[in-house]
Amino acid sequence: xxxxxxxxxxxxxxxxxxxxxxxxxxxxxxxxxxxxxxxxxxxxxxxxxxxxxxxxxxxxxxxxxxxxxxxxxxxxxxxxxxxxxxxxxxxxxxxxxxxxxxxxxxxxxxxxxxxxxxxxxxxxxxxxxx
Numbered sequence: 204x205x206x207x208x209x210x211x212x213x214x215x216x217x218x219x220x221x222x223x224x225x226x227x228x229x230x231x232x233x234x235x236x237x238x239x240x241x242x243x244x245x246x247x248x249x250x251x252x253x254x255x256x257x258x259x260x261x262x263x264x265x266x267x268x269x270x271x272x273x274x275x276x277x278x279x280x281x282x283x284x285x286x287x288x289x290x291x292x293x294x295x296x297x298x299x300x301x302x303x304x305x306x307x308x309x310x311x312x313x314x315x316x317x318x319x320x321x322x323x324x325x326x327x328x329x330x331x332x333x
Contacts, residue, residue: 206253210322219319220327224311225261227254227324228296236295261294265301265310268292 204221208231228234230241240260244252252260265286270277272285291332292301292310301310316327 204324205255206324209319209324214322215320216323220322221317222314223317223324224299224314225254225258226296226298226315226326227257229323234297240295250271250304257296261296261298264294265289265292 204223204225206227207308208216208219208221212214232238232241232247240257241252244256248256255273268289269282272288273281274285287304289310294301299311299312299313303310317324318327319325
């Protein structure tokens with residue numbers, strides 16, 4: 204699932220289905236927090252963010268949350284404990300809430316069926332906790 208696939212020339216991927224666990228927010232998303240992310244990214248990189256940029260943002264934010272939660276004396280153990288303590292994390296793009304624990308390292312088991320419509324990925328259905 205990538206915007207390059209959805210926007211392929213000539214509409215050759217129109218109607219294509221894919222599964223994903225990540226909710227992609229297009230640059231024309233109306234939420235102010237997404238608009239700020241898009242503007243900041245575009246100012247720095249010179250183009251609109253794609254899924255990889257958004258996933259990178261989420262990964263970096265989760266890492267920051269864990270480092271902050273680990274306290275002043277950061278160690279591997281304090282980082283892991285802080286990461287395992289993240290519960291109900293909501294990214295700015297509208298993805299599933301993520302929660303971690305000693306036996307839950309993926310954060311979420313949600314998946315979504317998406318389909319290319321008019322050159323964009325559109326969510327069709329979701330599976331919670333497959």
